[in-house]
Amino acid sequence: MRLERLRDRMSVILGDHRVSRERRRTVHEFGDLLDALETAVADPATPVRTARKAAGVLAFLEARAEEHAAEFFVEGFLLNFVGEAMVRDSYVSKPIVAFLKVGLYFYGLNHIERYRTTQATDYMVAHADALDDFTSRESLKSLVGEGRRKLEAGRPFCIVHVYLNEMRKRYWATRRASEDAVDTSYSLAVEAGEGHRSDLHVPAAPAEAAPVVEVDADAESVESRVGMMLRIFAEGLDERQQRIYLARHPLTGRFPESATSEIPDTVEALFAETTTDGRATWEDLAARFDATEKTIKREYIKSLLALLEGASRETFGDRAPSSYVRRMMRTLRTIAQERDLRIRDNAGRGLTKIVERWEIALRFVLNHGRSRVAAAGEEGVRRRDRA
Amino acid sequence: MTEPTNCCDRVVAYLESVEGGTEVFDHEKVSAMIGGCPSCVARVADYFKVLEVPESGYLDETLDDLTLALYNLVKALMKRDEAREPAAGDAERRHGNVLFVDEPGDADEHAQDGDEMIDDVQDYVGRDEVRGASMEGIRRLIEESQARFEAAEVLLRKAAELDGRFSLDCLNLLGILHLERGENAEAEATFREIIRRGGGDLEARKVQVHAMNNLSFLCVARTDVDEAINWARRSRALAEETGIDPFASRFGLMYFYLRRNQAGDLERAIEEVKGLVEAPKSLDALRRCLLLATNAEIRNLVETSGLTERFPALAGS
Numbered sequence: 001m002r003l004e005r006l007r008d009r010m011s012v013i014l015g016d017h018r019v020s021r022e023r024r025r026t027v028h029e030f031g032d033l034l035d036a037l038e039t040a041v042a043d044p045a046t047p048v049r050t051a052r053k054a055a056g057v058l059a060f061l062e063a064r065a066e067e068h069a070a071e072f073f074v075e076g077f078l079l080n081f082v083g084e085a086m087v088r089d090s091y092v093s094k095p096i097v098a099f100l101k102v103g104l105y106f107y108g109l110n111h112i113e114r115y116r117t118t119q120a121t122d123y124m125v126a127h128a129d130a131l132d133d134f135t136s137r138e139s140l141k142s143l144v145g146e147g148r149r150k151l152e153a154g155r156p157f158c159i160v161h162v163y164l165n166e167m168r169k170r171y172w173a174t175r176r177a178s179e180d181a182v183d184t185s186y187s188l189a190v191e192a193g194e195g196h197r198s199d200l201h202v203p204a205a206p207a208e209a210a211p212v213v214e215v216d217a218d219a220e221s222v223e224s225r226v227g228m229m230l231r232i233f234a235e236g237l238d239e240r241q242q243r244i245y246l247a248r249h250p251l252t253g254r255f256p257e258s259a260t261s262e263i264p265d266t267v268e269a270l271f272a273e274t275t276t277d278g279r280a281t282w283e284d285l286a287a288r289f290d291a292t293e294k295t296i297k298r299e300y301i302k303s304l305l306a307l308l309e310g311a312s313r314e315t316f317g318d319r320a321p322s323s324y325v326r327r328m329m330r331t332l333r334t335i336a337q338e339r340d341l342r343i344r345d346n347a348g349r350g351l352t353k354i355v356e357r358w359e360i361a362l363r364f365v366l367n368h369g370r371s372r373v374a375a376a377g378e379e380g381v382r383r384r385d386r387a
Numbered sequence: 388m389t390e391p392t393n394c395c396d397r398v399v400a401y402l403e404s405v406e407g408g409t410e411v412f413d414h415e416k417v418s419a420m421i422g423g424c425p426s427c428v429a430r431v432a433d434y435f436k437v438l439e440v441p442e443s444g445y446l447d448e449t450l451d452d453l454t455l456a457l458y459n460l461v462k463a464l465m466k467r468d469e470a471r472e473p474a475a476g477d478a479e480r481r482h483g484n485v486l487f488v489d490e491p492g493d494a495d496e497h498a499q500d501g502d503e504m505i506d507d508v509q510d511y512v513g514r515d516e517v518r519g520a521s522m523e524g525i526r527r528l529i530e531e532s533q534a535r536f537e538a539a540e541v542l543l544r545k546a547a548e549l550d551g552r553f554s555l556d557c558l559n560l561l562g563i564l565h566l567e568r569g570e571n572a573e574a575e576a577t578f579r580e581i582i583r584r585g586g587g588d589l590e591a592r593k594v595q596v597h598a599m600n601n602l603s604f605l606c607v608a609r610t611d612v613d614e615a616i617n618w619a620r621r622s623r624a625l626a627e628e629t630g631i632d633p634f635a636s637r638f639g640l641m642y643f644y645l646r647r648n649q650a651g652d653l654e655r656a657i658e659e660v661k662g663l664v665e666a667p668k669s670l671d672a673l674r675r676c677l678l679l680a681t682n683a684e685i686r687n688l689v690e691t692s693g694l695t696e697r698f699p700a701l702a703g704s
Binding site for chain 2: 036039040043045046047049050053054091092093094097098101109112113117120121122124128132135136137138140
């Protein structure tokens with residue numbers, strides 16, 4: 001009965017041309033989802049357990065529609081309700097995933113157009129990629145697990161919020177603007193004309209080509225950021241940590257001269273002797289330093305922490321404004337201090353994932369100046385919207 | 388045709404050429420064209436809005452995982468079979484001559500994983516039948532195979548039909564089970580099916596390496612040593628090309644050359660052993676293989692050909 005009322009309300013929205021095209025499209029897709037769920041419940045070919053889950057999702061959506069009469073068909077709300085229903089019943093089904101994928105795609109595009117105007121194309125590409133990964137098996141299983149834990153703890157679960165965070169992380173991970181200091185330190189081969197980044201350990205980042213370092217007004221700031229990182233590298237890491245870090249992140253060229261003016265000769269000599277023929281394995285490093293692999297990894301983690309902490313302190317002072325950066329530093333500190341060196345997170349991902357997150361955090365810190373400009377631009381857009 | 392004069396025209400022309408297939412979308416290039424123009428941003432947004440949102444890879448990935456769970460389950464059952472005391476009339480069910488590339492792990496865990504994945508597949512598609520296979524049927528086979536090993540063979544055939552990422556591995560294991568029971572025609576047909584179905588995927592090529600190698604041992608069983616050498620050579624070449632350990636191919640070649648024993652064959656066998664003893668892992672595996680009861684003939688050939696004097700590392704075998 002309640003389902004019929006829901007359908008009546010949908011028909012009114014679909015026939016009302018004053019309602020935005022985006023909302024009508026989402027409601028139309030939602031209609032398809034309801035049809036598919038009803039079929040799943042009624043069809044005798046549906047496995048009993050699956051039919052029960054589909055019925056649970058329908059009942060949940062009907063109840064939410066009754067509770068949130070006015071807002072139920074607002075795109076963000078609708079996506080969140082369907083996401084919550086999927087998580088609550090652990091029911092990852094084709095019609096639900098299709099609805100969420102299409103819904104989040106258009107919702108994300110609108111969000112980018114509205115709030116990310118200055119980096120719109122970069123965000124749109126990150127969005128298209130992130131959404132594909134978001135609906136993979138691994139991601140959906142972890143989403144359902146995480147979502148259930150939240151709901152059981154009495155906290156809300158908003159799939160839109162989770163997705164937009166993923167998109168933002170992807171944007172930062174794949175960002176490779178030429179003035180990015182981390183890229184500059186990785187891709188010095190460009191200066192030597194090789195145009196290829198031989199060691200990029202971040203799977204999410206495109207590895208096919210090095211960014212072109214253009215000499216522009218921002219070049220000075222790039223050099224100062226590279227200089228800052230080199231200074232932290234020289235002062236914050238002991239010699240063994242420096243050697244281990246360089247063995248895992250081999251240099252493929254040289255730094256701008258002005259950036260190296262403040263670093264001691266011993267570190268410059270270390271750069272000069274660093275080989276460029278690929279990244280050393282943990283086994284090699286353990287043999288080279290006559291230590292266990294665990295010790296080498298611990299020293300490596302410590303060096304990552306020193307670099308991130310140093311950059312954050314110089315950029316933001318004592319407290320980084322980003323909770324992501326603070327969390328990353330806390331994670332690295334905990335790992336380095338733990339006796340057993342537990343480098344696997346809850347999802348079972350290991351050091352590669354940690355290094356990937358570390359790089360995202362470091363990029364965030366180093367691009368802070370740029371992100372402030374972008375934020376000012378967004379604020380301008382919001383003000384215009386209100387006007 | 389005149390060159391576009393402003394940013395909007397340039398963006399429109401560029402997007403048209405992307406849609407026409409003459410250019411690949413390059414977001415950095417588009418970013419440079421757009422600058423700060425709001426109407427350009429709107430045009431690019433419109434372009435993204437008409438892109439087709441591809442279907443999620445959830446089902447394919449779940450079936451991939453399911454085929455892996457089934458493959459590991461059967462391997463673990465073989466290991467479990469091997470560990471228990473043999474009963475009368477059980478001789479044909481010993482798997483001591485099978486070399487596992489990875490340790491199979493715990494059978495109960497794999498069975499539980501498989502069960503969970505079957506639930507996931509059913510939830511996703513909303514019915515029991517997927518790619519021509521009944522999920523409930525596979526669930527029953529998982530249960531049965533733990534009590535009765537014969538059911539594991541049917542399970543492997545079903546897993547092969549699911550066309551998941553590890554289906555070829557399942558087929559290879561099935562071929563091995565045929566080989567163990569002396570069902571040579573069935574084994575050959577299975578290995579040839581793997582080579583035929585292979586394709587260019589790296590995982591598939593890795594399985595082809597093993598299938599070619601297994602086929603070479605099958606040729607020896609019907610005393611066609613020349614053909615065995617051909618398959619083992621192909622297997623080794625493919626292993627080297629795909630970057631996997633060519634141990635099994637080299638071991639086979641060593642044995643086949645010693646067995647054929649024509650002019651130059653001993654030198655060829657020596658070359659293969661050289662390759663094996665140089666890698667510490669291969670040397671260990673070589674020693675283990677030579678100790679297997681079923682490899683008594685190979686052990687004997689190694690000793691009588693003088694290879695143990697030439698390679699003292701083999702002496703303990």
